[in-house]
Amino acid sequence: xxRLRQFAFFSTIATxxxxxxxxxxxxxxxxxxxxxxxTCFGRxxxxxxxxxxxxxxxxxxxxxxxxxxEYSNRLCGIIVGLLIATTAVLALMYARHxxxxxxxxxxAGLLTAFQGWQGSVVVSSVLEPVVVTVHTVIALIxxxxxxxxxxxxxxxxxxxxxxPKLPSATxxxxxxxxxxxxxxxxxxxQVRQAYEVVVHQFPMLHPTQWVGKVGGLNHVHMTIGIVVAxxxxxxxxxxxxxxxxxxxxxxxxxxxxxxxxxxQIILGLTFIFVGLSPLTQVFHLWVAxxxxxxxxxxxxxSKRAYQTGSR
Numbered sequence: 001x002x003r004l005r006q007f008a009f010f011s012t013i014a015t016x017x018x019x020x021x022x023x024x025x026x027x028x029x030x031x032x033x034x035x036x037x038x039t040c041f042g043r044x045x046x047x048x049x050x051x052x053x054x055x056x057x058x059x060x061x062x063x064x065x066x067x068x069x070e071y072s073n074r075l076c077g078i079i080v081g082l083l084i085a086t087t088a089v090l091a092l093m094y095a096r097h098x099x100x101x102x103x104x105x106x107x108a109g110l111l112t113a114f115q116g117w118q119g120s121v122v123v124s125s126v127l128e129p130v131v132v133t134v135h136t137v138i139a140l141i142x143x144x145x146x147x148x149x150x151x152x153x154x155x156x157x158x159x160x161x162x163x164p165k166l167p168s169a170t171x172x173x174x175x176x177x178x179x180x181x182x183x184x185x186x187x188x189x190q191v192r193q194a195y196e197v198v199v200h201q202f203p204m205l206h207p208t209q210w211v212g213k214v215g216g217l218n219h220v221h222m223t224i225g226i227v228v229a230x231x232x233x234x235x236x237x238x239x240x241x242x243x244x245x246x247x248x249x250x251x252x253x254x255x256x257x258x259x260x261x262x263x264q265i266i267l268g269l270t271f272i273f274v275g276l277s278p279l280t281q282v283f284h285l286w287v288a289x290x291x292x293x294x295x296x297x298x299x300x301x302s303k304r305a306y307q308t309g310s311r
Contacts (some may be wrong), residue, residue, distance in 0.1 A: 004090040005153040008105070011083040012146040016293070018073075018080045019139055020286050025073045026132075027278035033066030037120040038074070046071045077116065084112045084146070091149065101152045108145040111138055129193040136189055140182060140289055144296050151300040163305040164250060167242040171306060173235045174299035177257075180228050181292045187221040188285065194218070195276055207275020225268055229261040232291070239298070250301055253294045260291045 025033075034040035035057075041047050042054040046067040050059050091105035115138050122131050155161065167173075191214055198213045211218065236258045240251070267284045 001094050001153055001157040004087065004094050004101075004105075005150055005157060007083065007087045007090055008146055008150040008153060011080065011087050011108075012143060012150055012293075014076075014080045014083050015139065015143045015146060016286075016289065018076050019143070019289050020282065021073050021076055022136075022139070023282035023285050025069055027281050028069060029066060033063060033068070033070030034074075035061055040067055040071050040074075074119070077119070081112050081116060084142070085109050087146070087149065091153075095153065095156065098152075098156060101149055101156065104145040104152075105149045108142050108149070111142050111145070115139065115142065129190060132193070133186055133189040136185060136285070137182065140185060140292055143289065143293060144178070147293055147296045148300055151297065151304075155304055162245070163301070163308050164246045165244040166246070166250075166302045166305050167239060168306070170239055170302035171299060173239070174295050174302060177228070177232060177235060178292060178295040178299065180224065180231070181288060181295060184221065184224055184228060185285065185288050185292075187217065187224065188288065191218050191221050192276075192281060207277075208273060211271055211275060222268060225264060229265050232257050232261045247301075250298060253297045257291055257294045257298075260287050260294070263287050264291075 034046065036042060041052075041057055041062065043052070046064075047053055047062065048064060050062060053059060053062055088102075088105045088109035091102040095101035095105075115135065118131075118135055118138065122128075122135050194214045194217055195210060198210050202210065202213065205213070236254045239254055240246070243250075264284065264287055267280055267287070270280055271284075
């Protein structure tokens with residue numbers, strides 16, 4: 001069980017790194033750095049010069065930096081896929097009688113395989129917004145499943161561990177926060193796409209004017225973001241005050257969420273008064289994914305506490 005927990009944990013960290021790299025690929029414009037999939041300009045190793053391009057490829061499509069950025073993202077995806085596949089196999093080996101462990105592990109493996117295929121759809125669709133959004137949401141579901149497997153395997157390994165006493169509504173609170181955060185990511189990807197369209201249509205405007213022209217979708221995104229931030233702070237304070245024997249991990253996770261939503265508000269204000277820079281866009285998505293993960297950490301612990309009667 002320990003080996004399963006370790007692989008699930010490493011897979012979780014690797015997936016978060018891949019989400020960050022994927023964000024860099026997106027904002028750098030390298031999403032179509034390789035116009036085909038799974039090869040790159042018809043080669044398994046991207047070309048390093050125009051002489052290596054296939055005869056049927058337009059040389060104007062080739063940018064060596066963007067090609068290798070996208071190719072590196074694919075290589076990282078393969079490594080993460082192997083880690084998750086190993087986690088799924090270990091779950092079947094060591095936890096085949098624990099459906100709450102092996103099923104999410106196998107589901108994460110299947111979704112990872114689907115994600116690999118869906119990567120080809122992202123390329124062939126020329127970064128169609130809906131397809132990109134689905135790709136992002138699936139990544140967040142995968143990392144959530146891995147967090148669940150990591151914690152459940154830990155609890156299975158340390159079955160006698162005493163759980164803290166948490167407010168009985170904690171499970172519901174975290175379910176709502178996780179769901180709202182997913183919705184925010186979906187809206188955020190649509191806002192980003194609308195922003196790119198505005199930039200293309202009005203290249204002479206100031207960055208802050210581009211944000212203003214995104215329209216009602218951006219206002220909805222900002223409004224829900226404020227709601228999430230206020231809700232996260234309220235819930236965080238309620239759990240910290242209403243808990244007994246809270247563990248360092250739970251305390252750090254709660255504080256982490258409260259800090260993360262504060263960072264999101266700061267980034268949101270930066271977008272309004274300065275404009276969207278590529279790096280801040282990457283961190284905006286990545287911090288959102290961290291909030292989603294920490295929400296699930298608290299949800300899983302509160303679920304365990306509820307089941308063991310520690311409430």
